[in-house]
Structures are given as C-alpha cells and as structure tokens.
Amino acid sequence: MVPTPYRVGVTAEGVEPDGTTLFGDIGLDRLTAAGLSWEVMPPAAGHAPAPEDLEPYDAVLSIGHLQFTREVVAAAPRLRHVARFGAGYDGIDLEALADAGVVVTNTPDAVRRPLAASAVTLLLALAHRLLENHAAATSGRWSERGRYRGAGIAGRTVGIIGLGSVGADVARLLAPFGARVVTQDRPSARDRAAELGIDCLPLEDLVAQSDYVVLTAALTPTSHHMVDAAFLKAMKPTAFLVNVARGGLVDQPALTAALADGSIAGAGLDVLDPEPPLPGDPLLGLPNVIVTPHALCWTEDFTRDVASSCLGALIDVAHGRRPAHPLNPRALDVTWPTVD
Template identity: 40%
Template sequence: MTVVCAIDHRFEDLTLERGTLGAGVEVRDARGLGLDACADADGILVGARLRLDAAALAALPRCRAIVRYGVGVDNVDVEAAAAAGIWVAFVPDYCIEEVADHALAMLLALNRRLVALDATVREGSWGVPAGLPVHRLSECTLGVVGFGRIGEALGRRGAALGMTVLAADPVRPAAEIVAAGAEPVALDELVARADYVSLHAPPARDGGAVLSAERIATMKPGACVVNVARGGLVDEPALIAALASGALGGAALDVAAAEPLTPPNPLLEAPNVLVSPHAAWYSIEAVRELRTKAAAEVGRVLAGGEPRFAANRPVA
C-alpha cells in the first residue's frame, strides 16, 4: 500500500486528501505526532512549522514527494531533498483572490480612515473629526511591489476603482505589466510616487527589507503601506518612526517580522495602524483548494510524473 502522511496541519480530518488521492493510497494523519510516524511514507504533506532538514530527510527512506500546504518552502531543505531523490513542491495559486481582496480591504480602510472613525464613535463623538485627512480614492496612486498573480489581481481591483496603478517587478516583462493595466516603473520611483504602497514580493535575496528605511524616507507625506506578503519586506523600526512622526499616514499589516504580534508593541499601540493575524489567505474555498491541490501534487509524483510547482529537481 502506498502511504501518504499529513503532518503539521490543523485540519479536522483528511477527507479531501483521501478523496483526491483515491482508494489505492493510505492517507495517514500524523498531526501532533513526531516525524517517526512518517518513516514508511511515500509522500508527505506538511505545514509551515515542521523543519525538514537533511537529518530529518535521511529518516524518510521511502519518501518521493514532500508537498507544502502553502506557498513557501522555507522549512524544507530543498537541496538535501533533491540529493535524496525527493521532489519538493508547494501550492502558490490557492488564495490569489483572498489575498488581493484582503489587501484592497485594508487599503480602503486606510483611505476612509475607518479605524479612526470607529474609535471616535466609541468615544462618544459623532461626525467627521476635524483635521482627519481623507482623499478621493480615484485621485490616488497605487504602487504594487511584485506584480505576480496576487499583485496583478490587486492592480486590477485598484484600476477598477479609478486609481492610477504603478507596478515594480524585476522579473515580469514590461509589456505584460502594461497589458494588465499598470505602468511599469523602477521600485524607487514607485515608492516616491505612490499614495499606497502594497507589497506582494518574495523576500529579498540578501534578506534585507525591500521597503528599507531609505525608501520609506522618500515616500510621499501621508502615504500608506499595505503588507500582506512577508513581514521582513518592511523595515519595521523605520516604519514605526515614520508613522509616529506623521511622515506616513498609516499602515495595514497582515504580517510582521516576528509573529505573532503581541503587546507591548508600537504597531499595536499606533492609532494609524491596522493589523490582522496573517489571515489574508483564508477562506473556506481557499482551504479546500489548498488541500486538494497539495494532495494532487503528491499524487502526480507517486504516479511517475512531476509536480506542477516544484521547488527542486531530484538528482538521485
């Protein structure tokens, strides 16, 4: 019997995975168990927390496929897996609409100052507070950093609301960006021109912040930052300082450099910051799609094929 183990997950059952892989595969629930429960597995479905390094991979002699429930594979040593003859794959296309919608919702909340307005009502006031800056959205510029699936989806949403859309992406051809309704620009130009900078890029190769202190200093007075990608993309101390000084108008963050965000933290105390708990990806439909696509990737490998989205290529 072919064995696939699902480990480091939070699902109540594995009905979707079993239905996707079919009756000829034993799908074993190893949630809450150690990796030794997967010692005889031909394939593994894994979450984001369990670290699969070279030593862990050596304890999986039958394994031919490791598929991450999600986008990144930071917790898997992909080179060691390739040397061990194991495909590593992921699911990058399961929550495009959700993350784009979440970014847009955060942008709209910043634009309409919903957090501040909600607070004034709860404090007993009614009406528009004096000095609260609100600008017509259709006269604002949206800067999308990383114009992949999600970035492009946000760009389309912004354009539909009348915003001017700028896109900075070192990989995406300029012609494709133009065809999608955005203006291709360099990152520094985008940061300087945009009223809203929304981050949808992978981590920088050097591990540094894409929205660095130097770039934050060049942003327009009152501009806002939206980050639904990775916390490390933003220099958080510089962002906090710019928000506190009034140089920036606000920030909306679904991710942080260190998660979870817990008090005391200036980001949780600032009145012009909106936060959510790394939830931009979530919907009932997205979870279902993630699980079925992850299981299907394992199935492709076990049937002798290749995964759709591979992070490596086995050499053994």
C-alpha cells in the first residue's frame, strides 16, 4: 500500500521552492488542507523528469511542459496522477500512462475563454493595424494616421483550424463582428460546427478563402508543421495567420520567409518553436508580425480558474474520486489507495 500522506511533486519550471509560481500564488495550501503533502521537485535536466525524481510522489502537478513517457513512468511505480496546469498535453504518452494506471488530467474549461480571447485579441490587432497606429501616434507621425487602415473583420472570412472547445469559443466571440466563420471539415468538428452555424470546408478551401487563419488545434505527429511553405503559398497575400495553440504547428522558417516576402500580410503569434526564440531570430524583427511570449491568456481569471480545476483534480484522485477532466480515463479502472 502507498504510504500516507499522499505526496504531490510540483515541477520546478517557473516555480520557487516555497511554491510561488510565475502565475503568483496558486493556492497550494488547499492541498495541505485536504490532507496531501507537496513539495517542489528538483529542476529537470532535460525535457522529462528523471525517474528517481518521481519516485517519492503519488502525483505530479505539471506546471510546464515536461514529457511523461512509458520509460519514465515505468521507473516510478508509485505515481498515480499527472495533473497539467493548463490544457495542452503534447509530450505526455496518454496510452502508456493508462497502461501504468496513471491518470492524466488537464483544465480545458478554465483555459477556454482566456485562450479564445487571446486569439481574438491578436486578430483584432492585426485587423486594425494596432501596432503601426500606435507607433505612428507615439513617434509624432500623426499626419500618417490615414496610412495604416486595417482590413477589418466584417464581411471577412475567418478559418478556424481545430474546432475544439477553444476554437468553438473563438467562433462564438466573433459572431457579433459580422465575419463569416468556417472550420476544417473533420468528423470530430461537424456536430459542433452545426451547433454554431458555421460551415465545414476541406482544408485547401479554408486556406484559400480565409482572410484570417486561426490555429487552435492540438499538436500531434500529424499536425506538426501543418502550416508549411505550401500552406502559406495557398493563403491569400492579404491574409493573416493567428496561432495561440502550439508553435510546432508552424514551420517557423517558412513563415518567416512568407512574412518577409509578402506572401501573406502578417501574423499574430502567442506561441513559437522553439520557446523562447533563439537570439537574433529574424521573425522577431519583422514589422508585420505581433509576437507575445506564450502568455497572452495569463489573466487573473485564467490563474484562478486553472488553479482551482487542477488542485481539485489532485484532491479528487487522492481521495479516490473521479476527477473532472481525465484525458486517459482507462487509467481510472485502477483502484488507488486513499488519504487517511
């Protein structure tokens, strides 16, 4: 039987030894009040935690994007739960963890609106040429104010690739702006698209018709670098790309080239590949791109709601209750010890 108290390891990326995170205080004392103990783990030497660092823990609160593979969890037989502080789970082998009886949870409801709002923020900034108008005003070029007229959104086509909970919320937020919203025709998207009243198009038609292409898709082996040179060439030269999902969806050198030679009009990127970008990355110096540091959705409500969901899942699993958002529910077939 796993010894008590139930122990939670908090990954060290962006976390101080006292549990203060780059998001601020996420309320780890809630774990203590529920009878769980927690501590910050040693910093990972690479992309995955060392098996020996996982050995003391029943659960891991994964603040960053460490990889959890079959080999890692096989060497940590005590581990029963990986709780993602956020929605993304690329790098986590869900089937391997289910085989080992390790449930993985995330916080999709808490992330949905802040991330969708971030996508719309970038879209609006591009549509109204916010950065160019700001620079003209602050540098005394008031006489140029008619030079930076944006394309606007009304009557334009917005193509959303990835109609999950975030993509669907982007569509809802855009509804009052008078845009035509379309999405990629996939079996998993059809029912949701019908509910939202938006059209499903083959990917090539979506790319060719869209004035704004918004990426909210998951990063998988098949979606990696889906936005490549051919994809960008098929876009309108007046079109914009918005990515709030994962940097790996985009072939970044190809995007840099397309932005530099005017093949597309611009881009709004909250995610890059790699992160942080390499010093001197030419993408960062282009005038037609807005780049934010994978943090645009980190509002106060994001932190509050993600923390509440994530900590709630840790407490539920520790006490033998089904968590709200299991990504590999087959792992829940395992009977776990509970906290005394």
